[in-house]
Amino acid sequence: MELGYDLICLGNLTIDDVVLPDQTQQLGCFGGDAIYSAFGAACWSDKVGFVAPVGTDFPIEHLTHLEETGWDTRGLPKRDIPSIRNWVIYHDNNHRKWILESNPNDFFELSPTLNDIPVAYLDSKAFMILAMDLAAQEALVPVLHNLGMVAVDPQEDYIEGSIDRILSMLSNVDVFLPSQEEVFRLLGHHNYKKACEQFGGFGVKIVVVKMGSEGSLIYKTSNEKFLHIPIYDTEVVDTTGAGDAYCGGFMAMLVKTGDLKKAGLAGAVSASFAIEGIGLTHMLHIDPADARTRFEKLERLVQ
Secondary structure (H helix, E strand, O other), X not given: OOOOOOEEEEOOOEEEEEEOOOOOEEEEEEXXXXXXXXXXXXXXXXXXXXXXXXXXXXXXXXXXXXXXXXXXXOOOOEOOOOOEEEEEEEOHHHOEEEEEOOOHHHOOOOOOOHHHOOHHHHHOOEEEEOOOOHHHHHHHHHHHHOOOEEEEXXXXXXXXXXXXXHHHHHHHOOEEOOEHHHHHHHHOOOOHHHHHHHHHHOOOOEEEEEOHHHOEEEEEOOOOEEEEEOOOOOOOOOOOOHHHHHHHHHHHHXXXXXXXXXXXXXXXXXXXXXXOOOOOHHHHHOOHHHHHHHHXXXXXXXX
C-alpha cells in the first residue's frame, strides 16, 4: 500500500529558451511551475508528487532525468500538441522579459484536469494549484478543496477582465500566494497588508504575498497576524521558478508543521536553490542537509 502524500503540485511543463544579460543563450531548458514547486517541496518532504501535461516536443531527456532520480512520473499525461515554450530574456539588474513562442489557445489543454490526477494522489494532505489556464484552476479548486488543503498561485496574464472570477474562486482556497504584481492587478493598489485583509474577506485562511527580493508577507486571517520573511541571500543566476519553488517549500512545511514562520522560512530556502542555476535541472540534486543549514541560518535572522 502506498503511503499518503503530503503535497501534490499541479501546473505546466515548459521549454524555456534563456538569454542572459551578456547575451549568452541557454536553449531548451527544463522548465515548468509544477516541477519547480515539487522540487522546492522535496527539500522538506519525500511525499511529494506533481501533475503536468507533456507536449509532443518536450525533450525526453528531461523526463528521463526525473525517472532516474526517483520521481514518480505517473502525473505527466501526454497531449497531442506542442509544449509551452518561452523566450526568457534578461537585462541588467535581473529584469526579464517573457516572450511566448507557443499558441496561447493551447494553455487550457496543456493544463492539468481532474482526470489527469493519479488515484494515489487524491489522498494528499494538500494540493498546490499553480499558475495555469484560469478555467483549469476553476475546475480543480472546488473538487480538490473537498479532499485536502488547497493553495493557489495565480497567473498575472489572465487577471485583466477576470477579476470577479478569480475573487469568487477564493471561497474554496485555503492558501493564496499572489506576487506583488498580481496583487496590484487584482486590487489596484500596493498596500500589501490591506490586500491580505481583503483576500481574507473572500474566504482565504492564509495569504502569502511574494515580494521578490523583499521576501514574503504572510497573513493568517483567524488571528489577523502578519509575518515578514526575508529572502535567503545567495548568488542570483536565473530567477525563473523562484516563486514556484517558494510555493512548494511553503506548503510542504505548512503541511508538516502547521507553523507559518517555518513554512515561510522553508519557502525562502527553496526559492534560493531555484535562482542558483539556469532552468531547474540543477534542483534535482539538492542536499537536504544543505536545505536544513540554510533554514537554520535564516531562522536566526527572523525573531
